[in-house]
Amino acid sequence: MTLIYWDHAATTPPLEQVVDTMSEIMKMHYANPSALHRSGEAAGKLLKRAREVCAAALQVQPGEIVLTSGATESNNMAIKGAAMKYRSRGQHIITTGTEHPSVYECCKQLESLGWEVTYLPVDAEGIVDLAALAAAIRKDTVLVSIMHVNNEMGAISPLADIGRIVKERNPRTLLHVDGVQGFGKLPVELSAWQADLYSLSAHKFNGPRGMGLLYVKQGVQLFPILSGGSQESGHRAGTENVAGAVAMSKAMRLAQEGQPELHARLTEIRDILLREIRQIPGLELNSSERSAPHIVHFSCPGLKPEVMVHALEELGMLVSTKSACSSKLSEPSRVLLAMGKDAAHASSGIRISLGKEHQPEDAASLAQALRVVCGKLRPIMEREGQRE
């Protein structure tokens, strides 16, 4: 049986060219880019070029790119780094109730250290309440952190409006955007959003694992979370991952160039899935045509989502419960609860996420598998539903 992988929001398969680049550079340019000898210089040049390519994909300056190990690190660096650097301006942070754990838990940690955090409400589609945002910004608000695309159900934040509101209310408040799920799928316009900080993870756009970046707008300072050497302009100590950086830059360039085409293709496949799922009794969609094109999310109230995952797996379809980072837990999803879903919906979410290699036929196969599985599980779902 061939497996079809539907978990691209968790991680994407690296492109072959990316793997080749990575392995060639690992073999040829293993020197430490901080070394003074010519091998070190060569590695340094590759790193410089990688930074330029990454910056060009975001239309920013190379000096504004800090290379990291991934978005968890980028988010920690942005939020804790800004909170600590600008403590004298105030100790208030604003975020939403639907952020990724690497943002949410950072805020929780800062709360335990004495910072005040406002968690903004979202509407039934998972979009942040702009009036609440405007009302929450104060003189001592140091940072607003809002994601571009929700990793669980694909809601797209109106970042241009958010940026305008934040800067109108308090020009000194920094805006951090967790861009992980948006890059390569949707247009990214950091200057229009007025973003000061922007996180990315390479393995979400067919790049290597263990590589990411944080865009830090010129003039913005961060307290370094990892101290040690003076790499990355002092933002992040540690020997640079040259092969990873070059491989990421390649994946990033390709993702950026292919974004409009991929968006169109994913939208087509996504729309097939939405149409099909609407017709399957027992499944209730949490995402829609207004969500990001690579995420389809539904609940199967009355059923443990693991059961659905394993039943689909037997038919060759690999899907995910909640987000991968929290899928081992069987508690209701914080994100779905924030959208106003009840516990039965919030604890039975299934996420299907699409990628480059999918074809419309794959969507038809998946829909067929869903119908088969639901047909089998339906009686149990209904019984469980009644018991609740």
Added chain:
Amino acid sequence: MTYDMLLLRFGEFTLKGKNRSRFERSVHNHIKSVLRPFPKANIIKEYGRLYVELNGESPEALAGALKKVFGLVSISPVRVCPSELDSIIKTAVEFVGQKVLTKETTFKVTARRVWKPFPHSSQEMNHLVGSPLLRAYPQLKVQVKNPEIELRIEIRQERTYLFYEVIPGVGGFPLGTNGKAMLLLSGGIDSPVAGWEAMRRGLEIQCVHFYSYPYTSQLAKEKVMELTRILSGYAGRLKLHLVPFTDVQTSFVGIGQDNLIITLMRRAMLRIATTLAEKEGALAIVTGDSLGQVASQTLASMNVIGRATDLPILRPLVTSDKNEIIRTAIDIGTYETSILPYEDCCTLFVPKSPTTNPNLHVVERVEASLEHMAARIEAAVAGTETLIIKPDTNISAGSSNDDGAVVNEDWF
């Protein structure tokens, strides 16, 4: 806003009678080279003026590129119409209508009748155009002093131009219209700015850089190549002379004259630059000296150092403050490269207390006592490598390394 053209205005050189056509040719070539990335833009030469037809290119992007053109004093994005009263009024109404007028906005019309046979005077035109505008847009209110919108109308025989803005250019003289000079280019903030100022005054420059491998690194050399590349954006292409300076420089060490090392070194640099200038037919040496900034830039030091050459030394930054120099460096795009931390030969072997008041006789005596100095200087000139650097020269690829390019573009 939709515009048809950019109107370009030129400065003092247009007054210089006989040389005018040479100046115009230089400026025309310079404009052509900076507009190369905008294939749809079209340069028109008409009645002694230059215009750039936009044909859909962004006026902001073009104006940004044109800020590199020396001699260009200001730029206005314009709307164009035939020089007839009806069409001027119609175009003005439509042009002002493109501005979003959400609240009361003060305005005035400033017409200029350059073509005297046009039947209405400048004064009359202000009213003839102003009244229909007031009728069409009730938010407008006339205010003669500092209005929010000033609609300027220039009536010429060939056509009439309507515009709001006058965007300043860099001014100066067209490229290379005032002779040729050698620029002493270190890796610092000042010398690239001095080079730019010299070019702005119409000098054609060639860069001279001294390196002391292995005391200075390959990266320091590449940094200077990168600075030259940035400056070449204002000149199309630049010559860079890379002078091997190690032998000359180390010969000043250990002779018991530590406090004179910088004086001796700078004099040797001037001698080498003078020889290169003779070869290249240059008539001056440009430096980034700024009075009093460091020990070698006190008046006394300048006096003793400057006597090592017969050529005039031009110091465009001599009375500038460091902050002004930094601001220009940021504007012209050299600052970020200049602050990269690679040591160049100017900071090597710097004594704890360099003299700020060298004695010419002592310096000359010390130089006379150094054996083989002339031979070392000759060898440095002979070993000089000359590169031609253009805006698209790839420097970070490590092309000057003997093992070829490090950066394989297939990887990116």
